[in-house]
Amino acid sequence: MNALTIQEAAQTTDWSPRMLRYIERAGLIEPQRSAAGYRLYGPAELQRLRTLRELVTRFDIGLGEIGFVQRLRGDEELAGAIDAWLQAQPRRPEHVPAAEWLRFEQDKHSKLLALAGAAATTNA
Amino acid sequence: MNALTIQEAAQTTDWSPRMLRYIERAGLIEPQRSAAGYRLYGPAELQRLRTLRELVTRFDIGLGEIGFVQRLRGDEELAGAIDAWLQAQPRRPEHVPAAEWLRFEQDKHSKLLALAGAAATTNA
DNA sequence: AGAACCTTACCACGGCGATGTCAAGGTTCG
DNA sequence: CGAACCTTGACATCGCCGTGGTAAGGTTCT
Numbered sequence: 001m002n003a004l005t006i007q008e009a010a011q012t013t014d015w016s017p018r019m020l021r022y023i024e025r026a027g028l029i030e031p032q033r034s035a036a037g038y039r040l041y042g043p044a045e046l047q048r049l050r051t052l053r054e055l056v057t058r059f060d061i062g063l064g065e066i067g068f069v070q071r072l073r074g075d076e077e078l079a080g081a082i083d084a085w086l087q088a089q090p091r092r093p094e095h096v097p098a099a100e101w102l103r104f105e106q107d108k109h110s111k112l113l114a115l116a117g118a119a120a121t122t123n124a
Numbered sequence: 125m126n127a128l129t130i131q132e133a134a135q136t137t138d139w140s141p142r143m144l145r146y147i148e149r150a151g152l153i154e155p156q157r158s159a160a161g162y163r164l165y166g167p168a169e170l171q172r173l174r175t176l177r178e179l180v181t182r183f184d185i186g187l188g189e190i191g192f193v194q195r196l197r198g199d200e201e202l203a204g205a206i207d208a209w210l211q212a213q214p215r216r217p218e219h220v221p222a223a224e225w226l227r228f229e230q231d232k233h234s235k236l237l238a239l240a241g242a243a244a245t246t247n248a
Numbered sequence: 249a250g251a252a253c254c255t256t257a258c259c260a261c262g263g264c265g266a267t268g269t270c271a272a273g274g275t276t277c278g
Numbered sequence: 279c280g281a282a283c284c285t286t287g288a289c290a291t292c293g294c295c296g297t298g299g300t301a302a303g304g305t306t307c308t
Contacts, residue, residue: 018268059199066206142296142298162255
């Protein structure tokens, strides 16, 4: 009844059958299987697939990223280690105006890094 | 002053100068700059570089992954969206012999939930 | 001045992610 | 039975990641 085969599911979620299998392989959405091994996508899976698409396109992230976060939720040690590492971040030298730093942090194509450093140490 | 140039820093942290620049590009460790634009690695950065190496090799993750987690910490919306998505987890087979679909051995690292104690927000 | 080091920019190569397509073989259903 | 669909597996392309190297041009220090 409301369990679609891979092709049907693909059509209603705007993914390709290929990608549905890929997504499953990535451990993100694993549909049930029929006795013969056919993937069966229920309403929940379909909804999840659509949301996944939204997530990926809206934030421009890859399936790998999501899978990684998933991994983090199961590996307390990993999560802790990374978190600890990121924690030791605020290594901003006191004599440097934070404003300058924050400024170029959002500028991916900054080509004036040297300038910022110079301006910070002297009024050059 | 205890601030090393990129080459010196590379030697004491077992990275290559090339990678130090790459790491900076990835937004993970941004050393100060001298007035002329030279990168200056202080004790803190050196330590962080060593820890980073440890982190990466020990958990076999990429700089991108760490960078992503870093991004998550600054983008509440993204973090929330992914978390919400992961929360709406798996529908365990209700009356389907798991053996059936289990026989197609998936990957070796399929680690589905274990927690997910929260009720799905999606229509159940 | 000159050697040694730094900077950015660009080319290169192998690997992996994201996708497509095709092949060989099983399943469904009219 | 046969068409249509499914499954896994393998090959192929494209772009990004991790790295290295090199070129052209400043900086430092002796």
